Amino acid sequence: MSPSRSSRNSLQSVDLRALDYLTSPSANLLCPICHAPLITPVQTRCLHTFCSACISLSLERSSTCPVDRKPLNHDDVTPAPIMIANLVNDLVVLCPNREKGCTTSCARWLVESHIREDCEYATVKCAKEGCDGMVERREAEGECVHEEVECAFCEGAVRKLDVELHYKECPKLSSDCRHCSKSFPNPELAAHKLICPDEIIDCAASHFGCSFSSRRSELDEHLSHCHFVALTPILQLHTERIETLELENKAIRQKLDLLVPPRPLPTQLSGATSSAANDSSSGRDMTSEMQDYTYHLYSEYEQLRSDVERLNAQIRELDVKQDMARFNEGLRYNDEMTGVRAAINGLRMQLHWLVASRREAGTGGAGAGGARSVAGSSASGDGRRMSVDSVRQVVKL
Structure with missing residues (x-):
């Protein structure tokens, strides 16, 4: 007994970001971060609307709003008004299985139920009991295509699903x-087929502009005098440079979109006069908004510049204070070193005098001993007085 249709729900998941829309969505319904129609829209304190996943990822990297760069945290994010969610969910999308043949289009909020219940090209579990294979829903009611059959030519076992490929x-x-x-x-x-001499192939430099094509066996003669082939290294270098510049321009454009969000395009009116008036008014509105953003960026720049100048002044003031402190400390060290040198010189002079007096006492005669002894005693008294005076001078220093 085959299972009912409701019991064979599709296991195929739907990626809402990969859906194709029947018409281009309004720019007001696009997320400023991923530039795709909003999914689970949320609103910030500064009244900007984002996808819930996009703003969560952005706040993990930076605690500022991606649009106006104001401080922002998770507590400042709330669900967007239900009207915005309804407008986004009512957008008409194409079935994700359109490449397989499904021509259905429906509102975005219905696409998951369409894939799960109705799409004939969605993958479901095989209807045969005990088979774990997956087939398209339109083939689920027939015989099991996962059964093995014998090839009529090589007598090998092949699944019914792979018979055509096997042939x-x-x-x-x-x-x-x-x-x-x-x-x-x-x-x-x-x-x-990769080496067939009669296959018609293009010149190796066809992507650079050469329009020559011939049989594979005759192509070598053309390649020997083709100017595009000779210029291929240079052309390839220029192509790589262009691709690099395109990537850089794309990155710069994304940064610019974060600073200046995209503006809604002017709607096309049937009348020429109405269209011209709408274009002019939209142009003025966009110009005024651009001026507002420019003024905002200029004010932010001026504030940053004033902060930098203030920090430079503080740094210069700290440098002057530090230089003065080093200068005063150096003067104090110089005074102390001068006193130490003076004390050392006094001690050196006393030592020299004592050595000289002892030498004279050892070389004097007996007759002059008494006189020398008296002189020595007086000299020693003078020496003691000099040493005491020197000690007092050192203590004063």
Whole structure:
């Protein structure tokens, strides 16, 4: 007994960001961060609207609003008005399986139920009991395509789902090359197509502008005198430079979009006069808004410049104070060193005098001993007085 339609819900998930819209959405419904229609819209304290996931990721990197750079945190983010969510969810989208053949278009809020219940090209579980294979819903009511059958040519086991693919690779079957009309076994046909001499191919420099094409066997003669082939290294270098510049321009454009959010495009009116008036008014509005953003950026720049000048003045003041402190400390050290040198010189002079007096006492005669002793005693008294005076001078220093 085959399961009912409701019991075979599709396991295919829907990525809302990858959906294609029937018409271009209004710029007012686009997220300033991902530039796609809003998904679970939320609003900030500064009245800007973002996707819930986009603003959460942005706040993890920076605690400022991506539009006006004002301080912002998670507590300042609240759900957007229900009207905005309804406008976004009512946008008409194409079925994600349109490449398989589905032509359905519906509101975005209905696309998940369409894939889960109604889309004939969505993948569901096979209807056969015990089979875990996946098939498209339109084929689920038929026989199981995951059963193995025997190939009529090579007698190998092949799933019904892969029979057509197997016939293209079956070693017992042969096919004709559409270029040289020669017959080859299917496994060898793909390799032959890469070297078939009768295949018409383009010049190796066709992407640079050469329009020549001929059979593969005759192409070598053309390549020997083709100017585009000779210029290929230079052209390739210029192509790489252009790609690099395009990436840089894209990055700069994204940064500019963060600073200046995109503006809604002027609507097209049927009448020429109304259209001209609308264009002029929209142009004035966009010009005034651009001037407001320019003034905001200029004021921010002036504030940053004043802050930098203030910090420079404080740094210069600290440098002057530090230089004065070093100068005063150096003067104090110089005075102390001068006193130490004077004390050392006094001690050196006393030491020299004592050594000289002892030498004279050792070389004097006996007759002059008494006189020398008296003189020595008086000199020693003078020496003691000099030493006491020197000690007092050092203590005063």
